[in-house]
Amino acid sequence: MLSKKALSINPSPTMAIDSKAKEMKSRGIDVIGFGAGEPDFDTPLHIREAAIRAINEGHTRYTPAAGTLELKEAITDKLKAENGLEYNPAEVVVSNGAKHALSNVFTALLNPGDEVMIPVPYWVTYPELVSLNDGIPVPVETSESNHFKATPADMEKAYTDKCKALVLNSPSNPTGQVCSKEELKDIADFCCERGIYIIADEIYEKLLYGSNSHTSIAGFSERAKELTIVVNGVSKSFAMTGWRIGYTASAPDLARVMASIQSHTASNPNSVAQKAALAALRGPQDCVEEMRAAFDERRRYMFDQVQSLPHLSALEPQGTFYLFVSVAKAIGKTYRGQKLFGSDDFATLLLDSEKVAVVPGTGFGAPDYIRLSFATSMDNIIEGLKRIGTFAGEID
Numbered sequence: 134m135l136s137k138k139a140l141s142i143n144p145s146p147t148m149a150i151d152s153k154a155k156e157m158k159s160r161g162i163d164v165i166g167f168g169a170g171e172p173d174f175d176t177p178l179h180i181r182e183a184a185i186r187a188i189n190e191g192h193t194r195y196t197p198a199a200g201t202l203e204l205k206e207a208i209t210d211k212l213k214a215e216n217g218l219e220y221n222p223a224e225v226v227v228s229n230g231a232k233h234a235l236s237n238v239f240t241a242l243l244n245p246g247d248e249v250m251i252p253v254p255y256w257v258t259y260p261e262l263v264s265l266n267d268g269i270p271v272p273v274e275t276s277e278s279n280h281f282k283a284t285p286a287d288m289e290k291a292y293t294d295k296c297k298a299l300v301l302n303s304p305s306n307p308t309g310q311v312c313s314k315e316e317l318k319d320i321a322d323f324c325c326e327r328g329i330y331i332i333a334d335e336i337y338e339k340l341l342y343g344s345n346s347h348t349s350i351a352g353f354s355e356r357a358k359e360l361t362i363v364v365n366g367v368s369k370s371f372a373m374t375g376w377r378i379g380y381t382a383s384a385p386d387l388a389r390v391m392a393s394i395q396s397h398t399a400s401n402p403n404s405v406a407q408k409a410a411l412a413a414l415r416g417p418q419d420c421v422e423e424m425r426a427a428f429d430e431r432r433r434y435m436f437d438q439v440q441s442l443p444h445l446s447a448l449e450p451q452g453t454f455y456l457f458v459s460v461a462k463a464i465g466k467t468y469r470g471q472k473l474f475g476s477d478d479f480a481t482l483l484l485d486s487e488k489v490a491v492v493p494g495t496g497f498g499a500p501d502y503i504r505l506s507f508a509t510s511m512d513n514i515i516e517g518l519k520r521i522g523t524f525a526g527e528i529d
């Protein structure tokens with residue numbers, strides 16, 4: 134019999150639809166995938182070259198478990214220059230991607246029964262990681278009318294004296310919404326008054342559109358900084374998902390504990406990938422803007438098109454590469470004689486009949502929604518939306 138805790142973990146639904154789509158593709162079926170959680174661009178050339186150099190120069194051995202000093206210094210310089218945050222390298226832990234960084238955070242923070250507030254809709258991994266670390270994920274219900282952003286009033290309803298931390302993800306996967314400075318200040322005040330840690334997942338900070346800008350919640354006050362664990366990485370900004378480099382910046386005692394945990398569970402993140410991340414952070418940044426601009430063009434096209442389709446509506450994404458689409462008006466209706474009970478049915482029937490893969494919102498705690506990624510070519514977007522239009526047109 135396997136561990137009860139392990140058996141209670143749900144497989145990632147974003148990965149499930151993705152593997153079905155990939156399996157169909159491998160059988161030669163022309164599937165359009167809107168499931169991707171990663172940029173479709175190659176890692177920029179100067180970063181790849183830095184990695185090749187690193188191999189040839191022999192950077193192939195263990196590094197300090199929490200990352201090399203040169204990379205940690207590049208991270209603290211980035212946090213200062215871009216986020217206005219002062220950290221020293223000892224407060225940074227470099228991990229195998231932001232996901233691993235989050236895993237370290239929950240292992241370091243949680244005692245059995247500690248509660249973690251997670252605004253809904255949420256990235257699928259947060260509640261699972263909390264559970265794996267003996268914590269209790271507590272959903273914070275938000276409203277579409279407030280663009281799914283948690284307010285202090287929303288948090289108050291979920292808060293109990295067992296609450297240890299809040300997960301904050303702005304820009305948000307899956308909603309694509311971004312908290313304003315004022316909204317973040319309210320959240321910081323709420324957490325500081327109650328002494329709740331803020332796990333600020335800022336992995337999409339560079340993918341912002343229109344007049345949106347990024348504010349790090351740790352910057353509001355010394356108290357906010359003490360309570361915040363900044364989680365970030367190079368995966369999404371630099372098209373480096375496969376390299377697996379993420380990091381945290383936090384209070385020094387917490388950083389020490391996380392470094393120690395990591396030294397026993399994983400040792401250092403890949404030495405060559407650390408050199409590549411160094412090149413990403415220290416090198417030219419125009420590649421980031423080029424990718425952002427391409428996402429922006431696709432975002433506008435996709436949003437306009439979806440708005441014109443029957444039964445579907447969406448909030449305009451302010452950041453990330455996701456469009457979060459309400460299928461609520463289709464639920465309860467039928468498609469070719471089959472009743473749509475929720476977004477799972479919607480996604481399954483869409484994949485089976487029109488060969489378009491989308492992610493149902495169930496795993497995000499939002500069963501009336503689907504998530505479409507625009508991290509795919511404009512040609513795919515045009516064709517995929519045409520097919521979704523055909524599908525939606527047959528729902529009645």
Ligand SMILES: Cc1ncc(COP(=O)(O)O)c(C=O)c1O
Nearest residue numbers: 170230231232256306366368379
């Ligand atoms: C909100 C959010 N945080 C963290 C991650 C994980 O990033 P990484 O690939 O660096 O582990 C993802 C990836 O999908 C994400 O969407």
